[in-house]
Amino acid sequence: MDNSLNILVLSCGTRNKIIQYFKRELGEKGAVIATDCSPLAPALYEADKHYVVRRMNEKGYLDEILSICKENNIKGVLSLIDPELSFLAKHKQDFLDIGTFPIVSDHDAIELFFDKYRTFEFLNQNNLPTVKSYLNKTDFYKDLENRKINYPVFVKPVNGSASININKVTSNEELEILFNRFDNLIIQEFMDGNEYGIDVYIDFISLEPTSIFIKKKLKMRGGETDKSISVKEEKLFDLIKKFVAITNFKGIIDIDVFEVRGEYYISEVNPRFGGGYPHAYENGINVPKMIFNNLNSLVNKSEIGDYQEGKLMMKYSEIKTI
Ligand SMILES: Nc1ncnc2c1ncn2[C@@H]1O[C@H](COP(=O)(O)OP(=O)(O)O)[C@@H](O)[C@H]1O
Numbered sequence: 001m002d003n004s005l006n007i008l009v010l011s012c013g014t015r016n017k018i019i020q021y022f023k024r025e026l027g028e029k030g031a032v033i034a035t036d037c038s039p040l041a042p043a044l045y046e047a048d049k050h051y052v053v054r055r056m057n058e059k060g061y062l063d064e065i066l067s068i069c070k071e072n073n074i075k076g077v078l079s080l081i082d083p084e085l086s087f088l089a090k091h092k093q094d095f096l097d098i099g100t101f102p103i104v105s106d107h108d109a110i111e112l113f114f115d116k117y118r119t120f121e122f123l124n125q126n127n128l129p130t131v132k133s134y135l136n137k138t139d140f141y142k143d144l145e146n147r148k149i150n151y152p153v154f155v156k157p158v159n160g161s162a163s164i165n166i167n168k169v170t171s172n173e174e175l176e177i178l179f180n181r182f183d184n185l186i187i188q189e190f191m192d193g194n195e196y197g198i199d200v201y202i203d204f205i206s207l208e209p210t211s212i213f214i215k216k217k218l219k220m221r222g223g224e225t226d227k228s229i230s231v232k233e234e235k236l237f238d239l240i241k242k243f244v245a246i247t248n249f250k251g252i253i254d255i256d257v258f259e260v261r262g263e264y265y266i267s268e269v270n271p272r273f274g275g276g277y278p279h280a281y282e283n284g285i286n287v288p289k290m291i292f293n294n295l296n297s298l299v300n301k302s303e304i305g306d307y308q309e310g311k312l313m314m315k316y317s318e319i320k321t322i
């Protein structure tokens with residue numbers, strides 16, 4: 001029996017830090033293997049071993065990944081991109097059958113929160129504060145007339161990510177232009193305030209949140225948190241605990257929250273390592289360790305709020321040559 005704890009990271013892209021953290025945690029206990037559909041993904045070359053694979057939506061992708069898992073005796077597999085989370089969850093059993101644990105939330109939770117309108121409906125129904133949203137222009141115009149909402153509003157793709165195609169809109173004319181050009185848009189009230197990114201770990205065995213790390217975003221760049229500061233806020237910890245209790249998330253998730261006039265509103269959830277996770281790790285939030293504990297059938301103890309407040313994170317570029 002091979003007892004090594006080999007890990008596979010799918011669609012690693014530019015997330016070199018994540019690969020480094022897993023390698024650091026594993027030490028001699030196993031290997032970190034990475035895949036990407038491009039040979040120009042720098043994180044590939046950070047891993048102990050890597051594969052350039054076909055695109056996720058191409059035929060044969062599942063078999064290709066399953067055979068990499070078999071060949072390398074992979075204990076756990078995770079992905080760093082949104083569209084692949086559903087894929088992993090959907091094929092969970094195929095991975096379990098070959099002894100590989102998909103480190104991912106349940107399919108229903110992933111699908112629900114991939115859709116920003118269903119996210120709004122779900123949070124609303126469960127009395128959790130969220131951002132007022134419309135899918136339908138006519139409904140929006142009706143509320144505009146009744147002054148239930150005012151310009152500016154925020155318009156973005158209902159299934160968007162990486163801040164692609166996001167717009168602040170101040171008139172009907174602008175709104176019409178966007179709706180003529182693009183399908184599947186969502187209209188939201190414009191949230192004018194502070195933004196927070198919250199990294200949460202939910203134990204795969206106890207299903208309890210074991211870590212909640214809150215950072216206030218100071219600057220965004222290319223859809224990722226570029227500069228941020230760690231904060232502790234009881235009201236936010238409580239909101240996140242309530243949220244976790246009513247959802248089916250597992251493992252690492254990243255929650256976006258707005259603060260407007262002292263109130264917190266949940267905006268969106270990405271059930272994967274967020275782009276700002278390195279801030280949490282560098283402040284002692286060791287998610288690779290929590291994952292390895294779970295893979296070894298160990299329950300993690302709660303470490304909620306176990307970090308220093310006021311720590312700044314500033315990203316900077318590095319270069320990989322091969
Ligand atoms: N309703 C809103 N009001 C103001 N700004 C918003 C609103 N929705 C999104 N944004 C801004 O756009 C960014 C991207 O939107 P988000 O919904 O998080 O989509 P993505 O999936 O692209 O991260 C957010 O981080 C925030 O800065």
Ligand SMILES: [Mg+2]
Pocket residue numbers: 256268
């Ligand atoms: Mg976001």
